[in-house]
Amino acid sequence: xxxxxxxxxxxxxxxVYQLIKALARFEKEPEAVQIxxxxxxxxxxxxxxxxxxxxxxxNKKVEGIALVYPRYSTWKGVVLHLEDLIVSQNMRxxxxxxxxxxxxxxxxxxxxxxxxxWEVLDWNDPAIGFYKQKGACIMDDWKLVQLDxxxxxxxxxxxx
Amino acid sequence: xxxxxxxxxxxxxxxVYQLIKALARFEKEPEAVQIxxxxxxxxxxxxxxxxxxxxxxxNKKVEGIALVYPRYSTWKGVVLHLEDLIVSQNMRxxxxxxxxxxxxxxxxxxxxxxxxxWEVLDWNDPAIGFYKQKGACIMDDWKLVQLDxxxxxxxxxxxx
Numbered sequence: 001x002x003x004x005x006x007x008x009x010x011x012x013x014x015x016v017y018q019l020i021k022a023l024a025r026f027e028k029e030p031e032a033v034q035i036x037x038x039x040x041x042x043x044x045x046x047x048x049x050x051x052x053x054x055x056x057x058x059n060k061k062v063e064g065i066a067l068v069y070p071r072y073s074t075w076k077g078v079v080l081h082l083e084d085l086i087v088s089q090n091m092r093x094x095x096x097x098x099x100x101x102x103x104x105x106x107x108x109x110x111x112x113x114x115x116x117x118w119e120v121l122d123w124n125d126p127a128i129g130f131y132k133q134k135g136a137c138i139m140d141d142w143k144l145v146q147l148d149x150x151x152x153x154x155x156x157x158x159x160x
Numbered sequence: 161x162x163x164x165x166x167x168x169x170x171x172x173x174x175x176v177y178q179l180i181k182a183l184a185r186f187e188k189e190p191e192a193v194q195i196x197x198x199x200x201x202x203x204x205x206x207x208x209x210x211x212x213x214x215x216x217x218x219n220k221k222v223e224g225i226a227l228v229y230p231r232y233s234t235w236k237g238v239v240l241h242l243e244d245l246i247v248s249q250n251m252r253x254x255x256x257x258x259x260x261x262x263x264x265x266x267x268x269x270x271x272x273x274x275x276x277x278w279e280v281l282d283w284n285d286p287a288i289g290f291y292k293q294k295g296a297c298i299m300d301d302w303k304l305v306q307l308d309x310x311x312x313x314x315x316x317x318x319x320x
Binding site for chain 2: 029032034035039040043048069071073075076083084105106115118119131135137138139146153
């Protein structure tokens with residue numbers, strides 16, 4: 001197996017998109033993906049990219065991705081967020097996720113990130129075990145809060 | 161009471177910093193704030209600011225802040241993250257938090273955000289109640305994961 005971890009280029013985005021869709025199915029929200037391949041091409045490249053994507057290429061095929069962007073912590077300063085770490089279902093257990101995470105952590109350190117954060121579903125025990133083994137902390141006392149697109153509309157309609 | 165919600169300017173940053181410190185004390189992590197007033201001035205302004213800050217000015221004194229930045233969701237696209245919503249302890253219950261949140265939601269909509277997210281401590285019932293009343297969802301099945309600065313160092317030391 002020839003494994004290469006490298007920065008994604010625009011022509012990787014169709015493969016990246018397929019992995020994002022596969023993760024949404026795994027996370028039981030197959031309809032949740034509203035972006036398109038072109039959105040990834042538009043937002044991930046150019047002068048002010050919204051994210052940076054790394055890909056894992058196995059025998060010249062993209063089999064995994066790690067997608068990150070900076071955040072700002074008012075406690076720590078500039079931090080890095082790992083939005084997605086995805087490996088093709090039939091390629092798990094071969095060290096591809098570890099190789100991608102290694103790349104993310106090294107990149108975060110290079111960028112001066114004081115923390116690297118991500119999110120995980122509480123029933124995804126293999127992922128949680130993997131992250132703990134890597135030294136990450138599961139922050140049990142923090143909850144995510146979201147106002148979705150409809151919620152934003154409802155909120156604004158009540159303001160007027 | 162004269163309440164004005166406006167974008168923060170550099171000279172607000174000492175007051176913003178004091179509110180960040182006060183929140184860290186409230187959240188039982190008084191030593192967690194590693195940034196400085198100058199970090200806020202450096203990172204929040206200029207060509208590529210790491211965040212945008214709104215302040216609530218009551219009788220010409222800064223009594224609250226909302227600090228936001230964009231994130232990228234691989235499901236929804238560009239989203240907005242509310243890092244901090246803080247109101248001085250002795251000024252709570254007067255509608256300042258609502259006025260700040262209103263501003264954030266309107267700003268998010270203007271920016272085309274498909275979602276607005278934030279995080280809350282699970283024991284902070286007044287905040288959770290406030291957010292639910294505003295239409296936000298508490299995402300009980302997601303966990304935050306963090307690798308802190310020492311964790312990053314440990315991780316990298318094992319790579320070599």
